Structure formats: C-alpha cells, structure tokens
Amino acid sequence: MSTMYGYEVRQADDVYVDLAEKALGALENDAMTQGTIVMTILPFLCHIPTWMPGAGFKRFALESAETLQRMREDPFQFVKKNLENGFGNPCMVSDLLKSSDDPDEEVIKNVAGVAYAAAADTATSSLLSFTAAMALHPAVVKKCQVEIDLIVGNQRLPIFEDRQSLPYVEAVYREVMRWRPAIPLSLPHAVIDDDVYEGYFIPKGATVVANIWAMTRDPTRYPDPELFKPERFLDAEGNICDDTILAYGFGRRICPGRYMGDATVWAFIARSLAVFDFALAKDASGNPIPIDVDDYTDNLISLPKPFKCSITPRSEAAIHLISSSE
Ligand code: HEM
Structure with missing residues (x-):
C-alpha cells in the first residue's frame, strides 16, 4: 500500500487492505478456480445465462468483478486526489501519473492492483x-x-x-x-x-x-x-x-x-x-x-x-x- 499508493496502513481493519483482501479471496475461491477450469475446457459455457442451474461460478464471478473493480479504483483515486491537492507521499502510482502528459490510467491501475495482489x-x-x-x-x-x-x-x-x-x-x-x-x-x-x-x-x-x-x-x-x-x-x-x-x-x-x-x-x-x-x-x-x-x-x-x-x-x-x- 505504501509503495504503490503512498498509503500508510495504521490499523488491522484498514479500508483499502480489507478491499484488497476481499478481492484476493475471491480470486482464490474454489468457485472461481473451478469455473475457470470448466470454461477453459468447455468455452461455450461462457455464454450460458447466470440464472441456469450449475452457473453458480458465473454469478460468483460477476459479484467478484465489482470488488476487484473497487480494489483497482479506490486507492488509485486516493493518489489522484492527493496529487490534485498537492500533497501525498511519493509512490509508484504518483510517479507513473507524473511520468507523461497523457498517462494511461487503466494500465497504471492494473500495474498497482496486480503488484499488491502478487x-x-x-x-x-x-x-x-x-x-x-x-x-x-x-x-x-x-x-x-x-x-x-x-x-x-x-x-x-x-x-x-x-x-x-x-x-x-x-x-x-x-x-x-x-x-x-x-x-x-x-x-x-x-x-x-x-x-x-x-x-x-x-x-x-x-x-x-x-x-x-x-x-x-x-x-x-x-x-x-x-x-x-x-x-x-x-x-x-x-x-x-x-x-x-x-x-x-x-x-x-x-x-x-x-x-x-x-x-x-x-x-x-x-x-x-x-x-x-x-x-x-x-x-x-x-x-x-x-x-x-x-x-x-x-x-x-x-x-x-x-x-x-x-x-x-x-x-x-x-x-x-x-x-x-x-
Ligand atoms: C516473497 C515474495 C514473493 C514470492 C515468493 C513470489 C513468487 C512468485 C512466483 C513463483 C511467480 C511465478 C513465476 C513464474 O511464472 O515462473 C511470481 C510472479 C509474479 N510476481 Fe511474485 N513473488 C513475490 C513477491 C512479489 C512482489 C513483491 C511483487 C510486486 C511488487 C510480485 C509481482 C509478481 C508479478 C506481477 C508476477 C507475474 C509475472 C508474470 O506472469 O509475468 N511478486 N511471483
């Protein structure tokens, strides 16, 4: 959190850490792993509707996507706001945002999110x-x-x-x-x-x-x-x-x-x-x-x-x- 976002975690139940842990938990969940394997072997299953019996992994994936999206987005916005207000600790996201006149924000969000997850x-x-x-x-x-x-x-x-x-x-x-x-x-x-x-x-x-x-x-x-x-x-x-x-x-x-x-x-x-x-x-x-x-x-x-x-x-x-x- 500090290296990527310049954010110092002060307590165990931190809001960004909590979000990241939930997102990581979803990625490592059995339903997700099994769903990925099933869809890799039988790709047509990507197109079955979420309400169908047996499509639990698809419903789970949709729910998890929202958490993952927030995990990428929320700490990134924290850094952006700090930059706009002229304060914040030095960090990789702020370095990347400042490294070009037209930074690719989606790539920066992914780099930071993946680094935290890994x-x-x-x-x-x-x-x-x-x-x-x-x-x-x-x-x-x-x-x-x-x-x-x-x-x-x-x-x-x-x-x-x-x-x-x-x-x-x-x-x-x-x-x-x-x-x-x-x-x-x-x-x-x-x-x-x-x-x-x-x-x-x-x-x-x-x-x-x-x-x-x-x-x-x-x-x-x-x-x-x-x-x-x-x-x-x-x-x-x-x-x-x-x-x-x-x-x-x-x-x-x-x-x-x-x-x-x-x-x-x-x-x-x-x-x-x-x-x-x-x-x-x-x-x-x-x-x-x-x-x-x-x-x-x-x-x-x-x-x-x-x-x-x-x-x-x-x-x-x-x-x-x-x-x-x-
Ligand atoms: C004790 C700490 C760590 C261990 C044991 C570890 C171990 C690994 C292993 C085994 C892989 C897979 C390599 C392969 O596919 O051959 C991997 C990939 C990766 N690690 Fe680490 N890692 C650690 C820390 C980190 C840190 C601190 C970061 C980033 C800040 C990081 C970022 C990544 C990324 C992005 C990948 C995916 C690379 C790719 O697929 O090309 N890891 N790590």
Whole structure:
C-alpha cells in the first residue's frame, strides 16, 4: 500500500487492505478456480445465462468483478486526489501519473492492483513460515543472534549494507524460501508453439505447471529435504555456496517483484531475529503447543494456517530498539 499508493496502513481493519483482501479471496475461491477450469475446457459455457442451474461460478464471478473493480479504483483515486491537492507521499502510482502528459490510467491501475495482489500473500506466507521455523528451531535463532550481535551490535537494527556480512542469516532466508515456497506450483503457463522436452511432446497452447515444490524437495540437491537446515546453503568456511532461489520462479516469467520480495523478507528476518526470541507457546499446564508445519491452505498462494508461538523481546536494548523504530 505504501509503495504503490503512498498509503500508510495504521490499523488491522484498514479500508483499502480489507478491499484488497476481499478481492484476493475471491480470486482464490474454489468457485472461481473451478469455473475457470470448466470454461477453459468447455468455452461455450461462457455464454450460458447466470440464472441456469450449475452457473453458480458465473454469478460468483460477476459479484467478484465489482470488488476487484473497487480494489483497482479506490486507492488509485486516493493518489489522484492527493496529487490534485498537492500533497501525498511519493509512490509508484504518483510517479507513473507524473511520468507523461497523457498517462494511461487503466494500465497504471492494473500495474498497482496486480503488484499488491502478487506481493501481499506471497510475502506474508514466507514471513509466517519463517516464524514457525524459528519457534521450532531455537538453535538456529541463537546462531543468527550470535552473528547479528557480532556484526551489527545491539545499538541499531540490521540494515541492507550488513547483508553481505551476515551469511548465516542469509542461509536462513534461503532455507525459508526453499522449505516452504509461497507458490508451490508457480503460476500456470501456456506454450506458444509445439515443443518437445526430454522426449515429451507438448502441443501449442498446453498448460504447463512448474512444480517448484518438487524441485525444492529434490533429495539429490537438498538431502533430507523436509528438514529445516540453513547450513545446506553454506560451505565449510561458512560462506553462501548455493545462489538458487526457486521460490520466485524462473525464465522469462520469473517474478518481476523478486527484488522487493527478497528485500522485504530478508529485512523482516534479520530485524526480528535481532530483537526477538522465538519459542513454542505453552498451554495452561506449561506444555509446549506443537506447530503443524504441514497445515497450509491449498490455494495458489499457500499460507500457513493460524498457529500459536511465543515471540518475546531479547533484552532491554531490544525493547529500546523496538520502541524507537517505526
Ligand atoms: C516473497 C515474495 C514473493 C514470492 C515468493 C513470489 C513468487 C512468485 C512466483 C513463483 C511467480 C511465478 C513465476 C513464474 O511464472 O515462473 C511470481 C510472479 C509474479 N510476481 Fe511474485 N513473488 C513475490 C513477491 C512479489 C512482489 C513483491 C511483487 C510486486 C511488487 C510480485 C509481482 C509478481 C508479478 C506481477 C508476477 C507475474 C509475472 C508474470 O506472469 O509475468 N511478486 N511471483
């Protein structure tokens, strides 16, 4: 919201976030997915009237279209009004509007709406997977904190300039992206021409699904793939030895927001480890409450289902840093 629209979200039930979440929910809803598949296979169904039995997916699509329209429109108008009144924070939409005398507003609305949709749940999924992994692996938390304390100290938070000097934190980031990729089956693609791949004929127009999940679980490349093991990304000297991050896809359609995703997730990981300890939550009798690391939604973007864990400031210095930073 801030990058695209210069809009600072201050509370959980924010009006624009709410709208965007409703629109995204509609896109990921089963009725929509099934309807899209049915209409792709049987295109004549696009023309059946909405009142017909079995056309529920069409009614759902029509209702959702309105929410999607508002998600594109409302925050865009917020930026336009700010520009007209001569105030507002710098953001991508205002930059794009100012970039030409006759800006194509429809394209700008789409760019901003798609960026929000593509950025929000993917980053959230990775951050929640990281949180679960830390609650389950206190030794990993400790190793990161030793590294951060040595390089950054406890008087400030890690910044991007520290990144090169924090290889273990980097390995944790890479392992989070491998262990629980946010879009396990990537986005479906269609081949534009007949093709042959390793002896398989792929006809023009066929849908191709890249199974990122399987690739990140290849035991020849990642032994014991289900284990959360940042060390697999480090060589004997403790330097990063594997530069591949499969979670952003690959080829010409690789995620164009990967630099922003990378910066967001890394900063969250480095900064939260600098100031917080993570542990399993405890029940009323003091027993640790387990986290089911396989309990994810099965939508296009896979999010961990709600889980409990304990996140506490590490020290007095950490409390000071938390309260003095935005
Ligand atoms: C942790 C964060 C993110 C992850 C894991 C992620 C992952 C992905 C993946 C797997 C794809 C499909 C790539 C393919 O088809 O091969 C994708 C596409 C895309 N991503 Fe991301 N993404 C993230 C953040 C972002 C951000 C921050 C933005 C924008 C600000 C963004 C914008 C997009 C767009 C527009 C596409 C569609 C590209 C196309 O179809 O040509 N993503 N992302």
